Amino acid sequence: MTKKIEKDSSEQEQFISFVLPVYNEKDNLQELYDRITKIMKTQTYRYELLFIDDGSSDDSFDVLKEIYKKDIRVRVIQFRRNFGKAAAYNAGFQNAKGDIIITMDTDLQDEPEEIPLFIDKMKEGFDLVTGWKHEGKGPLTKSLPSKIFNRVVSFITGIRIHDFNCPFKAYRKEVLKEIEIYGELHRYIPVLARSKGFSIAEIKIKNLPRKYGQSKYGIERFIRGMLDLLTVIFITRFAKRPLHFLGIGGLFSSLAGLAILLFYICAHFLYKAGILISRGWNIHDRPAISLGLLLMIVGIQFFSIGLIAELIVSSKRISLSDSGYTIRKVLGD
Known part of the structure; x- marks a missing residue:
């Protein structure tokens, strides 16, 4: 109440x-x-x-x-x-x-x-x-x-x-x-x-x-x-601020992708410098790099969709003419 x-x-x-x-x-x-x-x-x-x-x-x-x-x-x-x-x-x-x-x-x-x-x-x-x-x-x-x-x-x-x-x-x-x-x-x-x-x-x-x-x-x-x-x-x-909704997903996705890329790029340089000796740290042998790139792309797409949605909301030019029903007959004024 x-x-x-x-x-x-x-x-x-x-x-x-x-x-x-x-x-x-x-x-x-x-x-x-x-x-x-x-x-x-x-x-x-x-x-x-x-x-x-x-x-x-x-x-x-x-x-x-x-x-x-x-x-x-x-x-x-x-x-x-x-x-x-x-x-x-x-x-x-x-x-x-x-x-x-x-x-x-x-x-x-x-x-x-x-x-x-x-x-x-x-x-x-x-x-x-x-x-x-x-x-x-x-x-x-x-x-x-x-x-x-x-x-x-x-x-x-x-x-x-x-x-x-x-x-x-x-x-x-x-x-x-x-x-x-x-x-x-x-x-x-x-x-x-x-x-x-x-x-x-x-x-x-x-x-x-x-x-x-x-x-x-x-x-x-x-x-x-x-x-x-x-x-x-x-x-x-979020109807009046769709970027706040989509932007959160985009932010987390982009940050996760960036963190993965930075981690393996640093590991690759350490491998080239001889500090990390295992060949597994070679950036070319890590499929996780593709995952990091994918997450960053998805994050950018979320931001882009959110910005487009913000433009649609701010324009206020959407008119829904479909009421969701059709009337056969009306009795009474």
Whole structure:
């Protein structure tokens, strides 16, 4: 948990957007909608429900169309195919109108009745509030890899939260304007937000069993998450100064190569002077010379790539027009 900062915006005027990724959750959607709208009746905030159908192959979009017809606060974005959760989040964040954005899964494993907990924590001045599925850990095949993953990420990033995978989060819109997610980076939003200086808090929530449908969790998700951790480390620490990253490798490689060359050159002169009598010190008989030259060349290449990367970053002329998804249909303004 990080130190909170005071906000001067009027809470009564704030608007809440729920960003809800959907993938083959037809049996859960109506109940989710009913429970969110019921709990929001106890709150004074205006709100919207933004569902992103991530290329569902069941009747999820048909269910969403019926919900949309009955409630003007509902909007629906339908992807042409399954682009993944990060793309769904991006589409939701880009189209959300709220001052506060709340994300949660649509499989009913996140309890809508806990939404006020996130709102109350945001009132304390935090920029991002993330859930910790403290109660109900699920089967060992899911809880053990998750626990290992969270411990590793917390140790490497220095962010002391317990559940990076938890989708139940609340953000101020300023946070999401500053970051862009792709691949599996949605689980690292707290890391990306902290790198921008935003404050983070964590609250304990329940982890409910799935009622309908099938879990999308698999070991490949764990592997992708660990690989994306390397991406996050790089973009949060070295994106603005790539030479600092590549230069370290280049420096060590060059110094190692130089040390090998100097050692054997000195040994060769001592051999020629008769101080070292073994013929093994003849520079022409040492394959390590080739290794030293190779290390120096590799080091120079690292420096060169780092300098080119610095030029690219400093030019600030890179424009990524590919958003990572394509939309088939949008329901609602």
